[in-house]
Ligand SMILES: Nc1ncnc2c1ncn2[C@@H]1O[C@H](COP(=O)(O)OP(=O)(O)O)[C@@H](O)[C@H]1O
C-alpha cells in the first residue's frame with residue numbers, strides 16, 4: 478500500500494538579523510518540499526520603491542500614503558526565490574546598505590505592515606494547498622501566522638551575527654566588524670521597539686540559539702522539529 482503524502486505544514490521562523498533565518502528556512506523548505514517566503518525581502522522591496530520614488534523615509538505619513546502603490550511579488554521556490562516590484566527584478570537593489578539602513582523606519586509604518594501582512598497571509602494560504610511553506614521574518618509567529626504548525630525563534634550573540642554579516646559584505650561594500658555590529662544592534666532595537674508587531678518571540682515558539690552551531694546543525698535541528706510536528 479502506498480504511504481499517504483505528508484500533511485501540509487506551515488512553519489514560522491523569526492529572529493533578529495544574522496541568526497540564520499534565510500539560510501535555514503531555504504534549506505529546510507528545499508529538503509522537505511515546502512515553499513519558502515522571505516518576508517524581510519518584501520519590506521526591503523517596498524523600502525527600495527520608496528527611495529527610488531523620492532518618498533522621504535523619515536516621513537511616516539508620506540510612506541503611509543504611498544504604501545499601496547508598488548506591486549510586490551514574491552516567488553516561493555526555495556531553490557530560486559525571487560522578488561519583483563512593478564514587474565522589475567529587485568533582488569539586487571534591496572540588499573544595498575541604503576535600503577538596509579532605511580528598512581526599519583519604513584517597516585514600522587502600520588499601513589505598510591497591514592498591506593504586507595495581507596500579502597504574506599495569502600501566499601501562506603495558497604501554499605497550504607500545495608504541501609506547506611516556511612515563512613521567515615520578525616513577526617510571523619506572533620502576528621502574521623499565529624496558528625502556524627511550528628514556530629521557531631532563532632537567536633545568536635551580536636558578535637556572531639556581526640561576524641557572519643561582515644563576512645558576506647567583504648569585497649562588496651567595505652564595512653568593518655564594529656560598524657556592522659553597531660548597525661545591526663541599532664536595527665534590532667528599532668525592530669523590537671516599534672509599536673506595530675515588533676520583533677518578538679511567540680509564547681509557543683521553540684528558541685534555538687545558533688551562536689555555537691554550524692548552519693548544517695541548525696538545519697538538521699529544524700528539519701527534526703518539523704518532522705516531529707508532522708508525525709503528531
Ligand atoms: N549557524 C551558522 N554559523 C555560521 N554562519 C551562519 C550560520 N547561520 C547562518 N550563517 C551565515 O550567516 C549569514 C547570515 O545568515 P542569514 O541566513 O542571511 O541570516 P538572517 O536571515 O537571520 O539575517 C549568511 O552568510 C549565512 O551563511
Ligand SMILES: Nc1ccn([C@@H]2O[C@H](COP(=O)(O)OP(=O)(O)O)[C@@H](O)[C@H]2O)c(=O)n1
Nearest residue numbers: 494495516517518520580581584614615616
Ligand atoms: N516579518 C518582518 C520581516 C522583516 N521586517 C523588517 O525588514 C527588515 C529587513 O529584514 P531582513 O530579514 O531582510 O533582514 P536581515 O535579517 O536579512 O538582515 C528588518 O530589519 C525589519 O525592519 C519586518 O519588520 N518584519
